[in-house]
Amino acid sequence: MYAEFRDAVNMTAAELRTWLDTDESQQVGQKSSAKAESVGHDSGRKIVAILGKKKADLTGGDEEHMRKVVGYVHRHTAQRPDGDVRETPWRYSLMNWGHDPLK
Numbered sequence: 001m002y003a004e005f006r007d008a009v010n011m012t013a014a015e016l017r018t019w020l021d022t023d024e025s026q027q028v029g030q031k032s033s034a035k036a037e038s039v040g041h042d043s044g045r046k047i048v049a050i051l052g053k054k055k056a057d058l059t060g061g062d063e064e065h066m067r068k069v070v071g072y073v074h075r076h077t078a079q080r081p082d083g084d085v086r087e088t089p090w091r092y093s094l095m096n097w098g099h100d101p102l103k
């Protein structure tokens with residue numbers, strides 16, 4: 001699972017942390033209410049924490065989240081829209097999950 005996660009997450013912890021602080025990051029994704037954090041943004045924070053750990057220190061909860069990330073990235077990349085995706089909610093959502101499709 002670790003190798004699949006590292007393949008799916010192509011952003012570094014620093015890149016992801018910086019991205020999560022942007023307005024674009026905070027404006028995309030499913031939210032339980034207008035002021036709530038999106039599912040993807042919350043996932044991004046968890047990914048930053050996972051990337052900061054040694055493989056031997058990963059918990060069962062970390063591995064469960066890694067599986068969720070791999071599934072999301074695979075499903076979402078298969079739905080790539082036509083045209084330039086640089087400034088699209090599709091790309092921004094993937095980036096919240098640690099994957100920049102332009103890399």
